[in-house]
Amino acid sequence: MTRFNLDPTNLPMLDSSQAARLDAMTDAELTAQAADDPDNPPLTDDELARIASARRVQAVRAQTGLSQQRFAETYRINLARLRDLEQGRSRADSALLAYLTVIEGEPEAVLRALG
Incomplete structure (x- = not known):
């Protein structure tokens, strides 16, 4: 396995033949190939639940405008x-x-309750 750091200012690009190959594939073919990729296994139900939970917590905190x-x-x-x-x-x-x-x-109610 090779590790590298992705440079956001110099993202890798598909060449024209790679782009054409992907454009020619159906959604079902793309999904099947992704599912067969050993380096990119599908997320488990637990992983999906943790992601959903993380997004919920982040969204509520972001609404308050407070740091962690x-x-x-x-x-x-x-x-x-x-x-x-x-x-x-x-x-x-x-x-x-x-x-x-x-x-x-009801953030104000919580703050009142916490005193």
């Missing part, structure tokens, strides 16, 4: 746990998802 540290302090969420959630290393449980829903809908 300030959000964690303000809403009394462990900072390491928040980072794990936002980076998809773990999933939010139903209680945390409910708490995020309340933060999203």
Whole structure:
């Protein structure tokens, strides 16, 4: 396996024959080839759930405009746990998802309740 750092200012490009080959493939053929690629296995249900959870946590925090540290302090969420959630290393449980829903809908009420 070869590792390299991708330079965002100099992205790799498809040559015309590669682009033509991809353009000629149907969605079903592209999906089948992607599924057969050993270097790019499909995401598991757990991985998809962790991604969805991460996006939810990030979206609620972004709505508040707070940094991770300030959000964690303000809403009394462990900072390491928040980072794990936002980076998809773990999933939010139903209680945390409910708490995020309340933060999203009634942030002032949460702040009053937390005193």
